[in-house]
Amino acid sequence: MSEAAVRLGRPGWSIRRALGVVVLLAALAAVPGFANNYYLEVLSEAWFYVLLCLGLNIVVGFAGLLDLGYAAFFAVGAYTAGIVTLRLGLSFWLSLPISVVAASIAGVIIGGPTLRLRSDYLAIVTLGFGEMVRISVRNLAVTGGASGLVGIERPTLFGYHLDSIGAYYYVFLLLAVLGVVASHRLENSRIGRAWKYVRSDEDAARAMGINHAMVKLAAYILGAIFAAIGGCFYAAKMTAISPETFTFNQSLLILLGVVLGGRGKIPGVILGALVIVIFPELFRDVGSMRMLVFAISLLLIMLFRPAGIWPEKWR
Amino acid sequence: MAALLEVSGLSLSFGGLRVLNGVDLAVGKGAIASLIGPNGAGKTSVFNCLTGFYRPSSGSIRLAGRRINGLAPHRITRLGMARTFQNLRLFRELSAIENVMAGRHCRTRAGALDAILETPRHRREERAIRAQAERWLAFVGIPEVSEQMAGTLPYGHQRRVEWARALATEPSLLLLDEPGAGLNSAEKADLVGLVRRVRDELDVSVLLIEHDMGLVMQVSEHITVLDYGRKIAEGNAAAVQSDPRVIEAYLGREEDAL
Numbered sequence: 001m002s003e004a005a006v007r008l009g010r011p012g013w014s015i016r017r018a019l020g021v022v023v024l025l026a027a028l029a030a031v032p033g034f035a036n037n038y039y040l041e042v043l044s045e046a047w048f049y050v051l052l053c054l055g056l057n058i059v060v061g062f063a064g065l066l067d068l069g070y071a072a073f074f075a076v077g078a079y080t081a082g083i084v085t086l087r088l089g090l091s092f093w094l095s096l097p098i099s100v101v102a103a104s105i106a107g108v109i110i111g112g113p114t115l116r117l118r119s120d121y122l123a124i125v126t127l128g129f130g131e132m133v134r135i136s137v138r139n140l141a142v143t144g145g146a147s148g149l150v151g152i153e154r155p156t157l158f159g160y161h162l163d164s165i166g167a168y169y170y171v172f173l174l175l176a177v178l179g180v181v182a183s184h185r186l187e188n189s190r191i192g193r194a195w196k197y198v199r200s201d202e203d204a205a206r207a208m209g210i211n212h213a214m215v216k217l218a219a220y221i222l223g224a225i226f227a228a229i230g231g232c233f234y235a236a237k238m239t240a241i242s243p244e245t246f247t248f249n250q251s252l253l254i255l256l257g258v259v260l261g262g263r264g265k266i267p268g269v270i271l272g273a274l275v276i277v278i279f280p281e282l283f284r285d286v287g288s289m290r291m292l293v294f295a296i297s298l299l300l301i302m303l304f305r306p307a308g309i310w311p312e313k314w315r
Numbered sequence: 316m317a318a319l320l321e322v323s324g325l326s327l328s329f330g331g332l333r334v335l336n337g338v339d340l341a342v343g344k345g346a347i348a349s350l351i352g353p354n355g356a357g358k359t360s361v362f363n364c365l366t367g368f369y370r371p372s373s374g375s376i377r378l379a380g381r382r383i384n385g386l387a388p389h390r391i392t393r394l395g396m397a398r399t400f401q402n403l404r405l406f407r408e409l410s411a412i413e414n415v416m417a418g419r420h421c422r423t424r425a426g427a428l429d430a431i432l433e434t435p436r437h438r439r440e441e442r443a444i445r446a447q448a449e450r451w452l453a454f455v456g457i458p459e460v461s462e463q464m465a466g467t468l469p470y471g472h473q474r475r476v477e478w479a480r481a482l483a484t485e486p487s488l489l490l491l492d493e494p495g496a497g498l499n500s501a502e503k504a505d506l507v508g509l510v511r512r513v514r515d516e517l518d519v520s521v522l523l524i525e526h527d528m529g530l531v532m533q534v535s536e537h538i539t540v541l542d543y544g545r546k547i548a549e550g551n552a553a554a555v556q557s558d559p560r561v562i563e564a565y566l567g568r569e570e571d572a573l
Contacts (some may be wrong), residue, residue, distance in 0.1 A: 061349075070506075145347050150449055182431045185430050185431050186427060186430050186431060188430075188441075189424055189425065189427075189429075189430030189437065189441070190420060190425050190429060190430070190440070190441070191425075191426065192430065192458075193409075193413060193416060193420070194417075194420055195416065196406065196409060196413075197406055197409075197417050198406060200406035200407065200409065202407055203368065203404065204400065204404035204405070204406065204417075205417065206368075206387070206389050206408075207366060207387045207388055207392060207404075208389075208392060208397075208402075208417040208418050208421070208480060208481075208484060209390055209392035209393050209418070209420055209421025209422075209484050210417070210420050211389045211422065212389070218427055222427055232511070241319050256338060266477070271372075271450075274437040274524075281528075304341055
């Protein structure tokens with residue numbers, strides 16, 4: 001690796017690649033100019049899932065921990081936005097820092113007790129945590145019970161009211177891009193390497209002076225923050241949220257995106273997220289069989305590409 | 316010579332099994348010391364107690380005068396004790412340089428926010444981590460493998476990567492668990508040179524466990540012999556070699572041999 005690449009913190013980053021990224025972003029930014037609302041709706045959802053999958057990838061891909069309750073963090077963000085705007089009457093923008101704090105606390109709550117657990121046990125505890133959050137918001141008065149929160153006000157940014165699908169297309173595209181940049185920088189940092197050390201050999205990592213408990217907690221917290229920030233904007237876009245959005249199926253879908261694409265590999269995870277959103281849409285013509293076709297395609301992909309469509313090189 | 320590592324009355328039990336029984340051990344500042352003994356004598360258990368992986372049932376462990384028993388492994392490493400493992404424990408799917416960079420973790424500070432914002436502090440630190448890791452790979456004589464995946468390196472190189480990784484933590488005491496295992500005679504000769512360079516050039520004291528008696532006698536200035544979790548002898552190479560208890564532990568009693 002050249003000295004310049006090290007300084008940029010972007011291994012293998014060339015001018016050609018930078019140019020490719022600029023062209024791609026320009027093309028994506030131009031989409032609302034000609035696409036109809038249906039396409040914008042689907043693509044916004046795709047960008048949203050890119051953010052969620054990248055967040056879960058920190059836990060599952062980088063740190064190698066299983067998490068079957070990731071939708072809980074998404075719920076924390078969405079409900080924070082709902083409560084901050086509806087119950088407290090504060091600005092939507094305040095819900096961002098508050099949800100980051102709330103997600104960090106949730107990350108510690110789930111991360112703390114699970115630090116000593118591995119694989120299957122971890123899966124059970126995280127699954128339980130996901131359900132706990134969903135059932136709690138279903139039964140609390142402040143979260144609106146089973147019917148959820150309705151009438152969340154859409155935010156205004158520099159005098160521009162974010163109330164069209166085109167606006168949310170840009171919001172989620174921006175979040176996805178920020179998610180990619182943050183993931184990439186984390187991956188190539190001291191903390192990102194520590195995740196990989198702990199994933200690879202926990203005892204050897206500890207012998208190297210790495211506090212494995214803190215490193216895992218950091219993964220849970222950062223993953224939670226990704227989902228919580230996404231959740232805030234999800235609430236703003238939908239204006240209504242209900243507990244049934246944050247089911248085990250939701251957690252599984254996000255995990256599917258990560259595993260399908262290739263955990264630990266950022267382009268793979270992006271691809272996985274796009275697949276889980278766009279595939280079912282492509283098969284709409286198949287009618288009631290579309291989820292079956294989707295499931296069979298997933299099985300085929302996992303059979304022929306067990307490490308994901310675009311895996312990290314070593315897996 | 317002031318003692319860098321002082322172990323006294325170290326005992327360890329697993330359930331009813333006494334693995335270590337009141338072991339005393341000292342490593343002087345700037346010393347090259349060895350811990351030897353037949354298979355199952357408890358040598359690796361001593362290492363695991365020293366590095367915090369096992370919690371001894373009694374006894375005290377002091378590093379540079381500071382009591383370290385009961386501390387977590389990562390804190391002990393931070394206090395200046397680094398180790399290699401009997402069976403290689405490299406991060407096999409990561410490159411050699413990334414492995415060595417692991418050793419810099421406990422001497423650096425940048426957090427997640429520094430990384431996301433790519434602060435100047437973070438960039439400076441990243442540059443320094445990589446430069447130092449490269450320096451350690453050069454020190455152990457394999458600068459050319461830095462971008463290769465550790466698990467694909469020849470065995471002797473993998474051992475050296477482990478050394479570099481341990482040295483990168485800036486230890487005052489380096490624990491080597493059977494550094495000669497699996498090496499050929501030329502590599503073992505290099506190993507002796509490397510142990511001496513670690514002590515002479517880096518001023519790092521060394522405590523090693525080794526089965527190859529030729530290597531132990533050649534390199535160590537002080538030898539402690541364990542058998543069945545007890546210390547049965549200590550001294551320099553000549554004294555230990557002629558100690559009847561040591562001969563008995565290794566070869567059996569004369570009447571047994573007949």
